[in-house]
Amino acid sequence: MNGREKVIEVRGLRNQFGAQVVHENLDLDVYRGxxxxxxxxxxxxKSVLLRSIIGLNRPAAGSVTLLxxxxxxxxxxxxxxxxxxxxVLFQNGALFSSLTVADNVMVPLREHFHLPLALMQQxxxxxxxLAGLPAEAGAKFPAELSGGMVKRAALARAIALDPDILFLDEPTAGLDPIGASAFDRLILTLRESLGLTVFLITHDLDTLYTICDRVAVLSQKRVLIADTLARVEKCDDPWIHEYFQGPRxxxxxxxxxxxAIPMR
Amino acid sequence: MTTATAGTATFRQDPSGGCVVASGDWTLAGAAALSALVDRLKRQHPNGACIDAHGIGRVDTAGAGLLLDLAGTSPIDGLDPTHRALIDAVARARARPGAAPRKPPYGLVALLMHTGAATEQVGRNAWHLVGFIGLLLNTLARCVIDPRRWRITSLAFHLEQTGLNAVPIVVLLNFLIGAVVAFLGATVLQDFGASIFTVELVGYSFLREFGVLLAAILIAGRSGSAFTAQIGSMKAREEIDAIRTLGLDPIEVLVLPRLLALLIALPLLTFLAMLAGIIGGATVCALSLDISPTMFVTRLHELAAVQHFWVGMSKAPIFAFLIAAIGCLEGFKVTGSAESVGTRTTSSVVQSIFVTILVDALAAIFYMEIHV
Structure with a gap:
């Protein structure tokens, strides 16, 4: 399109569970950064699309190119x-309940690199x-954390290997407004400092307006439109109109x- | 993407005092070597030195942390803006106040600590169990007199799950053990020319002990664990709290049907277990000892068998009560996580089998003393 590197390219995706077709001929591109x-x-x-992109779901037809x-x-x-x-930040965190938060973050480090224990702990x-948790949270088990802390701990594990792409499944769902906007700022900071590409599923309109460069609208089994918010808002599809022009x-x-939220 | 070059740092002496030149990729992949290098340089230059980072390739968070370690309070020169943003973010994150994580004790202290905790846990478990049994009896007494509070559907469901569905495994297992006991008896008693006493051996052991004990142990493993897992996962998902807020009593809704189902099912299963064990013994007798089934039954009659049958049967409701109580209580002890469901289920099975065998031993002494 405009010469930028595509990190995710979905073409003609079709997902089907029994007789129920979830996606039909779905196309989506995500560019670096x-x-x-x-x-x-x-x-x-939405979640099925995410699972198809990261390869947890084998599509019935079509191709998904990741990096x-x-x-x-x-x-x-x-x-x-x-x-x-x-x-990947799963909707409910998916932290390993038998490990402490610090051990959860260390799992990918242990599996992919041979580092001394002290360095891994560091x-x-x-x-x-970086995920915004206090240091003492590292020694806690997931069951001892509040909902917001679970999301942050899961984010810490998701960025453990400094990924190129971060997938977030409803990261701000269930957070209070202060926590949610702090989380939004955190994602922005991480994007700027780590150069992440972020694929974000959300119902949170504030998140959409504050941090998203582009918005992809999933409706009628495909991506109706994927563009900047200003253009998506003007789209004349009735569902999109109601979504963005409703009171919320x-x-x-x-x-x-x-x-003018100070981002830094 | 640029090709990877291993990160490195060297000290360069110059008129202004000296500078550490960092170059290459400072990423997780080379972090082990870089960490050792940083430690060495810091020992050589404890006062810190400025960092020249012009030659640096890629940097990730781990590398940024190491660079900051190396720099201490000194400035880092020559970073490009994207690296600068990352290092600033990491520096901010590191500056957040927070207590150092506590170190778990090890060695003898840990051993003593675990021993103490385990001992306390045993006492606490016993205390809780006694309290829970009291609560159960109390609720049972209140519900029995009020037919509107009987939960027939739930009871029938649990009867099927714990009773009917357990029949094949209980019967098969007892048949096999019956055969084994008969074989053992035959081998030992043949030397004395007393192989006919195999009938007594099988009859005695299955009517008084093995039938009820094997059935109870199987049910503890099969249904006690299921009770814990069912109630435990409900507890973990706050369903128990929901039951309470709806004005219902979880003991009445969840525990009583399970308890009553076991109280009915285990005696019936015990009866089948005795039968299967004796048939197993009789089969071996008929096939390898020339004791015909008719002779076996006649001999069994001479044993005053009914009395032994009741000795065995009298233990079934006690075991059923204990297994159901322990299974449900452990379920209520589950806390939020999925792991705790697993721990509690294990604990439930171990405790109920232990208590079953303990009570069986006490009962054996009791019946011996009263000459039954």
Whole structure:
């Protein structure tokens, strides 16, 4: 399109569970360094799309290219190499409940690198601090954390290997507004400092307005439009119109234009 | 993407005092070597030295942390803006106040600590169990007199799960053990020319002990663990709290149907277990000892068998009560995580088998003393 490197390229994707078709002929591109927000009604297959991109879901048809490679056709070792360049934050955190937060963050470090324990602990502590958690959270078990802390701990694990692409499945769902906007700022900071590409599923309109470079709208089994918010808002599809021009959409838009949120 | 070159740092003496020149990729892949290098340079130049980072390739968070370690309070020169942003972010994150993580004790202290904790846990478990049994009896007494509070559907469901579905495994296992006991008896008793006493051996052991004990142990492993896992996962997902807020009593809704189902199912299973064990013994007798089934039954009659049957049967409801109580109590002890469901289930099975065998031993002494 404009010469930027595509890190995710989805072409003609079709996902089907039994007789129920979730995606049909779905196309989507994500470019390096951008934050793409994916929106869509409940049950429109946002999480399924994420799972298809990271290779947890084998599509019925179509191709998914991640960092220039088709995961379904790769050998296991090459596939693991690509997967280690992706960080995923699952909707409910998916922290390993038998490990402390610090050990959770160290799992990918242990598996992919041979580092001395002290150094791994140091790196883990750094990631935990980067994710905005206090240092003492490292010694806690996931069951002892609050909802917001679980998200941050899961983020710390997702960025453990300094991934190229960060996948976030509803990162701000269930957070209070202060926590949610802090999380938004955190994602922005990480993007700037680590040069991340972020693929973000969200229902949070404030998140869309404050941090997303482009928004992809998932509806009618495909990506209706993937463009800047200004253009998506003007799209004349009735669902999109209701989504962005409804009371909540307008409130979020006003908030984003009026409040010049200090990002740093 | 640029080709990877291993990160390195060297000290360069110059008129202004000296500078550490960092170059190459400072990433996680080379972090082990870089960490050792940083430690060495810091020992050589404890006062810190300025860093010249013009030659640096790629940097990730781990590398940024090491660069900051190396620099201490001195400035880092020659970073390009993207690296500068990363290093600033890492420096800010490191500057956040926070207590150092506590170190777990090890060695003898840890051993003593675990021993103490385990001992305390045993006492606490016993205390909780006694309390829970009291609570159960209390709720049971309140519900029995009020037919509107009987949960027939739930009871029937648990009867099927714990009783009917357990029949094949209980019968098969007892049949096999019956055969084994008969074989053992036959081998030992043949030397005395007393192989006919195999009938007594099988009859005695299965009516008084093995039937009920094997059935109870199987049920503890099969249903006690299921009770813990079911109630435990409900507890983990706050369903128990939901039951409470709806004005219902979780003991009445969840525990009583399971308890009553086991109280009915285990005696029935015990009866089948005795039968299967004796049939197993009789089969071996018929096939290898020339004791015909008719002779076996006649001989069994002469044993005053009914009395032994009741000795065995009398233990079944006690075991059922204890297994259900321990299984449900352990379920209630589950905390938020999935792991704790696993721990509690294990604990439930171990405790209920232990208690079953303990009570069986006490009962054996009791019945011996009263000459039954």
């Amino acid at each position: 951008e934050i793409v927000g994916v929106v869509g009604g409940s049950g429109s297959g 220039g490679e088709d995961l379904q056709r790769l050998s296991d070792t090459r596939r693991a190499a690509i997967e280690s360049r992706c960080g 790196v883990a502590a750094l990631k935990i601090a 959409g307008r409130a979020a838009a006003t908030a984003a234009t009026h409040a």
